[in-house]
Amino acid sequence: xxxxxxxDEVARQFGTPAVVVDLDVVERNVARVQALCDAAGxxxxxxxxxxxxxxxxxxxxEAGAQGxxxxxxxEAEIMAESGHDDLLIAYNLLGEEKLNRLGGLLSRVKVTVAxxxxxxxxxxxxxAAKAGRNLDVVVECDTGRRRAGVETPAEAVALAQEIAxxxxxxxxxxxxxxxxxxxxxxxxFLDAATAGVRELGLEPRIVSSGGTPNLVHLGKIKDVTEHxxxxxxxxxxxxxxxxxAGLEDCALTVYATVVSRAGPERGILDSGSKTxxxxxxxxxxxxxxxxHPQARIARFAEEHGFLDLSACNDRPSVGDVVRxxxxxxxxxxxxVDRMVAVRxxxxxxxxxxxxxxRLT
Amino acid sequence: xxxxxxxDEVARQFGTPAVVVDLDVVERNVARVQALCDAAGxxxxxxxxxxxxxxxxxxxxEAGAQGxxxxxxxEAEIMAESGHDDLLIAYNLLGEEKLNRLGGLLSRVKVTVAxxxxxxxxxxxxxAAKAGRNLDVVVECDTGRRRAGVETPAEAVALAQEIAxxxxxxxxxxxxxxxxxxxxxxxxFLDAATAGVRELGLEPRIVSSGGTPNLVHLGKIKDVTEHxxxxxxxxxxxxxxxxxAGLEDCALTVYATVVSRAGPERGILDSGSKTxxxxxxxxxxxxxxxxHPQARIARFAEEHGFLDLSACNDRPSVGDVVRxxxxxxxxxxxxVDRMVAVRxxxxxxxxxxxxxxRLT
Numbered sequence: 001x002x003x004x005x006x007x008d009e010v011a012r013q014f015g016t017p018a019v020v021v022d023l024d025v026v027e028r029n030v031a032r033v034q035a036l037c038d039a040a041g042x043x044x045x046x047x048x049x050x051x052x053x054x055x056x057x058x059x060x061x062e063a064g065a066q067g068x069x070x071x072x073x074x075e076a077e078i079m080a081e082s083g084h085d086d087l088l089i090a091y092n093l094l095g096e097e098k099l100n101r102l103g104g105l106l107s108r109v110k111v112t113v114a115x116x117x118x119x120x121x122x123x124x125x126x127x128a129a130k131a132g133r134n135l136d137v138v139v140e141c142d143t144g145r146r147r148a149g150v151e152t153p154a155e156a157v158a159l160a161q162e163i164a165x166x167x168x169x170x171x172x173x174x175x176x177x178x179x180x181x182x183x184x185x186x187x188x189f190l191d192a193a194t195a196g197v198r199e200l201g202l203e204p205r206i207v208s209s210g211g212t213p214n215l216v217h218l219g220k221i222k223d224v225t226e227h228x229x230x231x232x233x234x235x236x237x238x239x240x241x242x243x244x245a246g247l248e249d250c251a252l253t254v255y256a257t258v259v260s261r262a263g264p265e266r267g268i269l270d271s272g273s274k275t276x277x278x279x280x281x282x283x284x285x286x287x288x289x290x291x292h293p294q295a296r297i298a299r300f301a302e303e304h305g306f307l308d309l310s311a312c313n314d315r316p317s318v319g320d321v322v323r324x325x326x327x328x329x330x331x332x333x334x335x336v337d338r339m340v341a342v343r344x345x346x347x348x349x350x351x352x353x354x355x356x357x358r359l360t
Numbered sequence: 361x362x363x364x365x366x367x368d369e370v371a372r373q374f375g376t377p378a379v380v381v382d383l384d385v386v387e388r389n390v391a392r393v394q395a396l397c398d399a400a401g402x403x404x405x406x407x408x409x410x411x412x413x414x415x416x417x418x419x420x421x422e423a424g425a426q427g428x429x430x431x432x433x434x435e436a437e438i439m440a441e442s443g444h445d446d447l448l449i450a451y452n453l454l455g456e457e458k459l460n461r462l463g464g465l466l467s468r469v470k471v472t473v474a475x476x477x478x479x480x481x482x483x484x485x486x487x488a489a490k491a492g493r494n495l496d497v498v499v500e501c502d503t504g505r506r507r508a509g510v511e512t513p514a515e516a517v518a519l520a521q522e523i524a525x526x527x528x529x530x531x532x533x534x535x536x537x538x539x540x541x542x543x544x545x546x547x548x549f550l551d552a553a554t555a556g557v558r559e560l561g562l563e564p565r566i567v568s569s570g571g572t573p574n575l576v577h578l579g580k581i582k583d584v585t586e587h588x589x590x591x592x593x594x595x596x597x598x599x600x601x602x603x604x605a606g607l608e609d610c611a612l613t614v615y616a617t618v619v620s621r622a623g624p625e626r627g628i629l630d631s632g633s634k635t636x637x638x639x640x641x642x643x644x645x646x647x648x649x650x651x652h653p654q655a656r657i658a659r660f661a662e663e664h665g666f667l668d669l670s671a672c673n674d675r676p677s678v679g680d681v682v683r684x685x686x687x688x689x690x691x692x693x694x695x696v697d698r699m700v701a702v703r704x705x706x707x708x709x710x711x712x713x714x715x716x717x718r719l720t
Contacts, residue, residue, distance in 0.1 A: 015457040015720035092619040097375040119678040259452040278638040318479040360375035
């Protein structure tokens with residue numbers, strides 16, 4: 001089948017907008033990340049928040065991933081239901097509803113959770129008690145990103161001690177999400193925190209780092225034992241802009257139809273903020289149109305993508321189907337209940353986004 | 361039940377983040393819009409893209425709405441499955457897949473569609489033929505918003521003639537989505553287009569206008585026969601900022617938990633761009649926290665809301681549940697499969713977002 005025939009066939013079978021994933025590219029991306037981790041002697045624990053698919057998680061496990069990372073408890077439940085074990089939930093879990101569910105999950109599979117404060121640590125024994133099994137807890141450390149995480153090695157050590165003192169909890173190590181330019185700062189933080197917990201007789205068995213752009217830094221931070229990368233499975237316009245992926249590494253595109261030209265310099269796509277989302281990833285424009293790279297997706301209504309075609313010589317016509325590399329692929333996958341799976345120019349099936357919308 | 365008890369109970373039963381809708385407020389909002397339309401002698405055709413719920417659509421119909429507006433064909437299919445008839449699909453539909461489905465829908469319920477170009481009009485007879493029934497088509501006119509729509513009255517007249525010339529299609533009138541400050545320009549466009557089609561022996565039976573902020577302009581544009589408002593059913597921070605709703609009119613809030621304080625001037629919510637979305641609605645900050653109105657939701661990761669608490673005297677603690685009025689409610693509803701329904705401080709059930717993710 002030619003590319004044009006594929007586009008016609010996707011539109012005919014599924015309509016547009018459609019989220020289309022090339023499994024050949026996915027498999028190459030999965031193999032590349034595994035090879036990078038293997039070369040660095042670091043365990044691979046891919047983050048499933050990007051694909052939310054137990055099927056793609058299975059590809060990652062078969063390629064050698066040690067376990068999976070989930071951001072929300074609900075994602076971990078979906079992975080466990082599909083037979084995946086050894087799950088890191090990289091998130092502070094608290095409240096009776098979540099602790100009950102965490103206990104249920106822990107009774108079925110191996111789970112590690114992150115914590116960055118004593119309130120969260122105080123709740124976790126309830127989950128371990130419900131499961132009748134110890135819960136491994138890593139201390140989330142902020143080494144410059146200013147998201148969650150304890151802000152100093154001293155806080156990390158204190159929280160490790162707090163974890164170790166609680167019934168049913170085991171201090172398992174540290175979780176980092178270092179900024180790409182903060183290797184030295186991260187190393188200093190990690191060294192100090194490690195020395196501190198060792199003085200208490202505790203050993204960080206796990207030092208988890210993360211991020212697709214940090215794959216090129218694998219091994220630079222000493223003592224890291226495993227890595228969480230999400231976006232690398234599909235890649236997107238942010239990864240192109242960061243120079244860590246090429247167009248041939250972008251496994252996911254959104255097929256959209258030009259439904260109106262509106263004016264000579266303009267055009268309207270049938271994909272708006274309810275498909276491509278308003279997450280810019282810090283970039284100008286809201287996606288790369290492969291057929292018209294000079295077209296700018298300037299803004300959105302909920303179901304309209306506003307095209308600025310003023311820089312285009314070759315302008316699309318009403319009815320044309322185009323392929324868009326989204327700025328941030330993780331949020332786009334989360335908009336749809338299924339992806340269309342292709343290999344090259346051939347449709348091979350559908351992939352349910354099984355953990356879509358698992359916000360809790 | 362007190363408000364605090366309600367918050368505790370929502371968190372206990374559903375976990376956070378949770379999208380919570382107060383049906384008492386919804387019913388007041390529905391009644392208010394209907395009364396405005398009745399007073400202006402204009403039919404009410406609420407836009408279901410905001411709530412995506414056949415149950416709430418039924419409240420609107422029972423209050424007197426003549427029909428419903430849908431943005432996508434898939435939304436209309438969901439409404440029809442729930443017994444709703446007389447549907448306006450305010451969107452250019454094209455491509456074999458959509459025209460087949462449109463034909464199927466038209467064979468079951470009364471449907472009107474919009475078109476703004478001859479390519480779309482050329483396809484629509486296929487749907488009418490499949491249904492064995494005439495399809496009403498309104499010409500979408502752009503009177504200044506620069507989204508979809510023909511840009512001049514002459515184009516509108518030419519497209520009306522094109523519609524009338526096609527087998528199975530009836531020219532039904534015009535569809536407008538006027539900017540709030542463009543009453544005179546819109547009237548001039550409409551007058552010229554109406555005069556033009558009358559010269560051809562055509563009559564615009566429908567002149568559809570839209571937008572929640574335009575509810576205060578109802579009746580100012582002469583010859584408008586019906587109005588499409590979506591956001592008014594719930595309202596949001598954009599409507600507060602536009603001065604067309606008060607806090608007591610905001611029916612929907614997102615319940616979120618503070619999961620980390622991260623630093624003294626900071627905090628982290630368990631609601632990020634996969635819950636509240638990056639749609640700013642042109643406002644600073646990403647939502648209004650009712651308990652801490654001086655807190656700024658500064659930015660997002662996918663599952664993290666970054667709080668800037670520097671302007672807050674009373675700062676939230678880890679574990680606190682807060683209620684957030686989102687900037688743009690329509691895109692937030694679309695992130696979840698269900699809403700929690702309350703009346704005042706009492707949980708009364710769950711509302712499925714039946715048309716969530718119906719992008720095609």
